[in-house]
Amino acid sequence: MAPTVPTAGHTDPAIIRNFCIIAHIDHGKSTLADRMLQLTGLVDDRSMRAQYLDRMDIERERGITIKSQAVRMPYEKDGQPYVLNMIDTPGHVDFTYEVSRSLEACEGAVLLVDAAQGIEAQTLANLYLAIDADLHIIPVLNKIDLPSAQPEKYAAEIAGIIGCDPSEVLKVSAKTGEGVRELLDHIVAEIPAPVGDAEAPARALIFDSVYDTYRGVVTYVRVVDGELSHRERILMMSTKATHEVLEVGVISPEPKKVDRLAVGETGYLITGVKEVRQSRVGDTVTSAVRPASEALSGYQHPNPMVYAGLYPIDGDDFPVLREALEKLQLNDAALTYEPETSGALGFGFRIGFLGLLHMEIVRERLEREFNLDLISTAPNVVYRVIMEDGSEHIVTNPSEYPTSGKIAEVHEPVVKATILAPAEYIGTILELCQTRRGIQQGLDYLSEDRVEIRYELPLAEIVFDFFDALKSRTKGYASLDYDEAGEQAADLVKVDILLHGDPVDAFSAIVHKDKAYAYGIAMAGKLKELIPRQQFEVPIQAAIGARVIARETIRAIRKDVLAKCYGGDISRKRKLLEKQKEGKKRMKMVGRVEVPQEAFVAALSTGEGGGKDKGEKK
Ligand SMILES: Nc1nc2c(ncn2[C@@H]2O[C@H](COP(=O)(O)OP(=O)(O)OP(=O)(O)O)[C@@H](O)[C@H]2O)c(=O)[nH]1
Numbered sequence: 001m002a003p004t005v006p007t008a009g010h011t012d013p014a015i016i017r018n019f020c021i022i023a024h025i026d027h028g029k030s031t032l033a034d035r036m037l038q039l040t041g042l043v044d045d046r047s048m049r050a051q052y053l054d055r056m057d058i059e060r061e062r063g064i065t066i067k068s069q070a071v072r073m074p075y076e077k078d079g080q081p082y083v084l085n086m087i088d089t090p091g092h093v094d095f096t097y098e099v100s101r102s103l104e105a106c107e108g109a110v111l112l113v114d115a116a117q118g119i120e121a122q123t124l125a126n127l128y129l130a131i132d133a134d135l136h137i138i139p140v141l142n143k144i145d146l147p148s149a150q151p152e153k154y155a156a157e158i159a160g161i162i163g164c165d166p167s168e169v170l171k172v173s174a175k176t177g178e179g180v181r182e183l184l185d186h187i188v189a190e191i192p193a194p195v196g197d198a199e200a201p202a203r204a205l206i207f208d209s210v211y212d213t214y215r216g217v218v219t220y221v222r223v224v225d226g227e228l229s230h231r232e233r234i235l236m237m238s239t240k241a242t243h244e245v246l247e248v249g250v251i252s253p254e255p256k257k258v259d260r261l262a263v264g265e266t267g268y269l270i271t272g273v274k275e276v277r278q279s280r281v282g283d284t285v286t287s288a289v290r291p292a293s294e295a296l297s298g299y300q301h302p303n304p305m306v307y308a309g310l311y312p313i314d315g316d317d318f319p320v321l322r323e324a325l326e327k328l329q330l331n332d333a334a335l336t337y338e339p340e341t342s343g344a345l346g347f348g349f350r351i352g353f354l355g356l357l358h359m360e361i362v363r364e365r366l367e368r369e370f371n372l373d374l375i376s377t378a379p380n381v382v383y384r385v386i387m388e389d390g391s392e393h394i395v396t397n398p399s400e401y402p403t404s405g406k407i408a409e410v411h412e413p414v415v416k417a418t419i420l421a422p423a424e425y426i427g428t429i430l431e432l433c434q435t436r437r438g439i440q441q442g443l444d445y446l447s448e449d450r451v452e453i454r455y456e457l458p459l460a461e462i463v464f465d466f467f468d469a470l471k472s473r474t475k476g477y478a479s480l481d482y483d484e485a486g487e488q489a490a491d492l493v494k495v496d497i498l499l500h501g502d503p504v505d506a507f508s509a510i511v512h513k514d515k516a517y518a519y520g521i522a523m524a525g526k527l528k529e530l531i532p533r534q535q536f537e538v539p540i541q542a543a544i545g546a547r548v549i550a551r552e553t554i555r556a557i558r559k560d561v562l563a564k565c566y567g568g569d570i571s572r573k574r575k576l577l578e579k580q581k582e583g584k585k586r587m588k589m590v591g592r593v594e595v596p597q598e599a600f601v602a603a604l605s606t607g608e609g610g611g612k613d614k615g616e617k618k
Pocket of ligand 1 (some may be wrong): 026031
């Protein structure tokens with residue numbers, strides 16, 4: 001039986017425990033959450049189904065998209081009731097900033113690590129964020145029921161990282177439930193209760209916001225001071241926008257309306273706001289009538305770090321793509337886009353992403369949810385080009401690279417990357433990082449056979465295929481995380497690819513001087529294979545400005561073939577044209593050269609993908 005639950009809005013902060021679970025995908029976070037829901041009596045055994053919280057959004061039982069953002073669980077220890085709030089980090093894992101906001105909503109974190117796998121790079125990065133945010137960390141090894149589990153080895157590894165004794169690392173099986181009650185007891189005993197000023201003007205931190213088709217934006221908040229009530233007018237401190245609270249509630253485990261949220265509590269607000277960018281993660285909510293004078297620690301505007309052009313393979317899909325982007329933006333405050341045209345690819349959009357994962361997620365959602373086939377141009381980072389006359393250009397697209405005037409310096413963003421891998425792969429990883437212009441920052445053994453390798457790398461060198469290369473060199477065992485680390489001046493040039501003298505915009509790239517030649521040769525070589533012969537000879541050139549650095553030639557079709565086409569009787573010619581029509585639709589003209597759409601797609605696919613394409617043709 002569940003103990004009597006103190007009502008939300010009327011709970012003594014001293015009995016509240018706010019915590020999150022930091023874990024790598026598949027290490028068992030959802031399964032552990034299920035066991036907690038069961039053990040706290042929130043979901044009875046009969047209604048229990050696997051990944052209870054994950055599935056709720058599909059069911060939309062009450063027309064509101066609930067994810068496991070903030071679940072309120074009653075718990076009893078030694079006859080004393082407690083309220084446990086389990087707070088989830090936002091789904092998009094590469095947004096360090098958003099993760100750090102959600103960590104700020106908690107006083108403690110459960111570090112959950114698969115006892116058969118050990119800690120992964122992203123988990124480690126999030127752990128460091130949690131330590132920076134002064135959270136109390138409870139280290140836990142999961143899946144101890146697995147025969148392949150090595151709890152002693154990984155307990156020592158974790159203990160080494162967080163500086164505790166290996167015996168302090170809890171061991172659980174989320175599957176069987178073993179050790180989960182002990183974990184809940186540790187949460188109650190060790191994680192500090194929230195502190196806040198109940199009399200002060202309201203201040204609540206937005207730690208996630210989710211767009212719901214029926215209700216508009218559902219905003220998840222953690223109240224720090226004061227309280228937020230139903231029907232009250234609230235103020236978003238970064239945008240100065242005011243809204244009426246139409247509904248305030250807690251998730252327990254279904255959404256439940258309450259009259260207010262008080263100090264230390266977490267829950268959701270619905271205000272009728274239609275886009276998540278009006279209710280942004282990191283912002284502070286206060287009362288419009290009695291506003292707080294100071295927002296909670298610095299709100300940060302998300303800035304795109306990576307740009308790529310996205311084009312529908314079928315030009316007729318352009319309006320669908322525009323609509324899809326509009327819809328995605330409702331739910332993704334960080335997504336920016338503007339229309340662009342490419343001579344080679346037609347109409348599309350230049351899209352700004354926060355990072356690699358963001359890019360992958362957006363593209364996958366566009367293709368899957370909106371049934372679009374897309375080509376993306378090679379992603380590029382944001383360059384700052386400083387001219388000799390002192391003027392500055394921010395370049396997010398190679399086509400904006402200044403062509404007139406003298407360039408004094410080009411700056412590129414750099415990142416600090418952390419790679420965790422089995423020690424046997426050290427050599428190949430170091431080699432990969434060196435070829436990507438990396439500067440080694442450190443190498444530590446986590447245990448006798450696992451290492452943490454730290455590198456400073458230009459972001460441009462990892463946006464394309466670095467992760468794929470890392471995975472294939474380490475048979476999938478390495479994990480990678482990176483974080484912005486400012487910018488550096490670099491010797492960069494713009495390489496253009498010309499077909500019969502005309503530049504193909506989609507293939508222009510800004511690359512390091514030492515790699516320009518290799519890029520030029522590779523692209524020219526690929527295109528030679530991919531573009532069919534024309535009625536005339538077509539030179540393919542790679543050039544830096546007016547200087548050609550690589551050249552290939554597509555030879556002309558033999559004359560007699562042409563003669564047949566053009567000299568024959570009219571009906572035959574028509575039949576021939578008819579047959580070609582299907583293919584023609586997919587041809588793009590670059591100057592006088594006809595290029596099949598597939599050639600662009602194949603040429604733009606990444607190193608590994610490109611290789612695969614070739615392999616499949618055999
Ligand atoms: N043997 C065993 N399997 C477990 C345990 N905990 C989780 N699993 C399994 O591990 C897989 C991943 O578990 P999830 O709970 O979905 O992991 P997650 O971290 O929430 O993964 P995502 O939802 O993908 O982020 C599932 O197949 C679970 O059944 C455990 O204690 N023992």
